[in-house]
Amino acid sequence: MKKIIKYVTADILRNKIVLAYTVLLLIISFSVFALQDDASKGMLSLLNITLLIVPLMSVIFSAIYIYNSAEFIELLVSQPLKRKSIWLSLFYGLAAALSIAYFIGAGIPIIIYQPSATGFIMLGAGIILSIIFVAIALLAAVLTRDKAKGIGITILLWLYFALIFDGLILFILFQFEDYPLDKFMVFTSAFNPVDLCRILILLRMDVSALMGYTGAIFKDFFGSQTGSFVAVTVLLLWVIIPVWLSMKKFKKKDL
Numbered sequence: 297m298k299k300i301i302k303y304v305t306a307d308i309l310r311n312k313i314v315l316a317y318t319v320l321l322l323i324i325s326f327s328v329f330a331l332q333d334d335a336s337k338g339m340l341s342l343l344n345i346t347l348l349i350v351p352l353m354s355v356i357f358s359a360i361y362i363y364n365s366a367e368f369i370e371l372l373v374s375q376p377l378k379r380k381s382i383w384l385s386l387f388y389g390l391a392a393a394l395s396i397a398y399f400i401g402a403g404i405p406i407i408i409y410q411p412s413a414t415g416f417i418m419l420g421a422g423i424i425l426s427i428i429f430v431a432i433a434l435l436a437a438v439l440t441r442d443k444a445k446g447i448g449i450t451i452l453l454w455l456y457f458a459l460i461f462d463g464l465i466l467f468i469l470f471q472f473e474d475y476p477l478d479k480f481m482v483f484t485s486a487f488n489p490v491d492l493c494r495i496l497i498l499l500r501m502d503v504s505a506l507m508g509y510t511g512a513i514f515k516d517f518f519g520s521q522t523g524s525f526v527a528v529t530v531l532l533l534w535v536i537i538p539v540w541l542s543m544k545k546f547k548k549k550d551l
Contacts, residue, residue, distance in 0.1 A: 297381045300372070304389025305396075308361065314397050317353055321345075321401025329409040336501060339410055339418060342402060343497055346422045347490050348458055350398060351429045355450045358390050358433035363443040383546045387434055387539055394426045414500045421493040424531050428489050429454070431538035438542045438549060461488045489534045492527050 308314055324345060329338040362369075365386075372382045402422055406415045436449040465484065485491055 297385050300385035301388045304386060305393045308393035318397040318401040325402045325405035329405055335410045347494055350422050350425050352454050354394050354426045354429035355433045355454050358430045359437045359447050359450045362437040379547045380543055383543045390430045391427045395423045398422045398426050417500050418497055421497055425493055428534045431535050435538040435542040438545045457488055457490045486530045489531055496527055
């Protein structure tokens with residue numbers, strides 16, 4: 297299992313797309329900090345990149361990698377290896393490689409310009425989002441053999457998490473503005489890891505006015521230690537559940 301993880305991680309880190317992604321993140325990150333007098337403003341600019349580009353790259357690249365590695369996966373399955381170990385090795389390799397890419401591309405500038413609790417939360421959010429969307433990509437890839445369909449599913453999921461979700465929440469809030477929806481909104485926030493990361497970071501930066509309507513509602517809840525613990529737990533579940541579902545499907549899948 298360790299050999300497979302090392303091979304997958306090294307193979308991805310040598311990939312030209314991942315190298316370009318890392319370099320692009322590095323250039324953008326240094327640029328947003330260098331062009332701003334206040335490092336906090338640079339963090340806000342980097343936040344938008346983290347919440348949009350990182351999930352998109354992670355989910356699409358991971359899905360394509362799984363489809364392109366079909367022959368390699370079939371070879372591994374023909375060996376005396378458990379399917380569970382093979383699938384987890386692919387997940388760990390993808391998650392490790394894309395997390396390393398984010399750490400080098402955005403983490404190093406964050407550590408240099410903003411070595412604070414806020415900076416490390418931003419770094420942690422980028423890494424956890426990378427891992428979450430790798431898990432989502434693996435689930436989408438194992439559900440269908442059709443490469444185009446699988447990649448289409450991942451793009452639609454990214455659109456939902458990054459753009460559509462907040463629009464739906466705003467629509468519900470405006471339609472039922474006369475009703476107390478606080479508890480309902482706390483519950484629905486668990487269905488979007490991108491929004492959870494955004495809320496956690498902006499609360500730490502104390503710029504709640506920029507959090508949007510959904511973030512403002514949850515300020516009191518997520519601002520507490522209990523709320524932060526719940527948010528982190530939900531983010532971990534976003535990793536565990538898709539990986540478990542995809543692994544269960546892969547174990548029964550006829551290759």
